[in-house]
Amino acid sequence: MATGKVLMFYYLSDYLMDRATGTSWEASLSGLRLFHYITFRSAGAAVTALLMSLLLGPRVIAWLKELSFGQNYQDRAEAAGNFAGRTGKKVGTPTMGGLLIIVTLNASTLLWAQWNTLVQLTLLSVVVLAGLGFYDDYTKISKASSGGAKSHIKLYVQIALALFIGVYLWRLPATSKLITDVMVPFYKYPILSSAGVLGLVITMLTIVGSSNAVNLTDGLDGLAIGCTLIVSFVFLILTYLCGNAKAADYLQIPHVPGAGELTVICAAIVGAGLGFLWYNCHPAQVFMGDTGSLALGGALGIIAVLIHQPLVLIIAGGVFVMEALSVILQTSYFRLTKKRFGAGRRLFLMAPIHHHFEKKNWTETQVVMRFYILCVLCAVVALSSLKIR
Incomplete structure (x- = not known):
């Protein structure tokens, strides 16, 4: 057993039981077998992440204020939208609160998960995308006029990460089918086999698209993190079932050895997200910023790929898809009409679409709660x- 693994409860319990075998302590330590159950460790990860978030939240918020890591500028949406009743109210609120989520998520996962390749790849994507988001947030704060990191730089990093993960899975014999076999929702068999290039494209689109979609959704107090919680709960169930050979066979879904440990990560996201939502609900005391949104979106994307269900994320994350599509359609339609008629026209009053409803005089809390309801409906369909296969 590696020395570093002693810090993880799973390996520590194994170590203690092994040392106690044949001694008077053996019966007393038999309860440590609970740490072999994914359900127990997932619950532990969720509670640990929640408590850490709640306890560290005020300290992180105070620390961000001391460092002047606040949104000391009016965001583009607020400036362009001229929303009645809240113009300028978000100025000064600490951003980069995603650090709280990432720290508690990683710490909780390292304590409760059993280390494997799937866990490593997921945490790698979280750390890389959190770093990218931190750079973007810091650029916005230090150079407010710059609007953050250049969009093409962010996209290049996301594509490079997704390409690395896709090629790594493809080249590894144990995981190659995650790329070469293409699965679709509501159908029990792969619709394509040996489709390496197409599978790689789907993998990249899933990770990059999910990361950016959650980022675009992060525009109202509690909106992005609340929807992330709902989608994470869906994947908490899916990862557990995909990692359990008997359950996967009964439901006729792909069985991915080791995927059960991703349940611990999903539980940690739920716990960390709930703790963050405590401080991010309206009126927000802290924003997650790109530090949190890019990382959480990327995590959902990589988890969907690792359980061989990338397209299920489109259904479960229907709100994220709607937000991203509204921006794509708005931008494309504006450019097309400008080229054709000389003046750009809009499909929506404002994009992302949550701002469209604000322009229609929905209050911020109305938009958030109604989007939560839509997200729950998408989760049920996912x-x-x-069963419908």
Whole structure:
């Protein structure tokens, strides 16, 4: 057993039981077998992340204020939208609160998960994308007029990470089918086999698209993190079932050895997200910034790929898809009409679409709660794919 693994409860319990075998302590330590159950460790990860978030939240917020890591500028949406009743109210609120989520998520996962390749790849994507988001947030704060990191730089990093993960999975015999076999929701068999290039493209689109979609959704107090919680709960169930050979066989879904440990990560996201939502609900005391949104979106994307269900994320994350599509359609339609008629026209009053509803005089809390409801409905449809096949 590696020395570093002693810090993880799973390996520590194994170590203690092994040392106690044949001694008077053996019966007393038999309860440590609980750490072999993914359900127990997932619950532990969720509670640990939640408590850490709640306890560290005020300290992190105070620390961000001391460092002047606040949104000391009016964001583009607020400036362009001229929303009645809240113009300028978000100025000064600490951003980069995603650090709280990332630290508690990683710490909780390292304590409760059993180390494997799937866990490593997920945490790698979280750290890389959190670093990218931190750079973007810091650039916005230090150079408010710059609007953050250049969009093409962010995209290049995301594509490079997704390409690395896709090629790594493809080249590894144990995981190559995650790339070469293409699965779709509501169908029990791969629709394509030996489709390496197409599978690689789907993998990249899933990770990059999910990361950016969550980022675009992060525009109202509690919106992005609340929807992330709902989608994470869907994947908490999916990862557990995909990692359990008997359950996967019964439901006729792909069985991925080791995927059960991703349940611990999903549980940690839920716990960390709930703790963050405590401080991010309206009126927000802290924003997650790109530090959190890029990382959480990327995590959902990589988890969907690792359980061989990338397209299920489109259903479960329907709100994220709607937000991203609204921006793509708005931008494309504006450019097309400008080229054709000389003046750009808009499909929506404002994009992303949550701002469209604000322009229609929905209050911020109305938009958030109604999007939560839509997200729950999408989650139900995604989970129904387990039985309707």
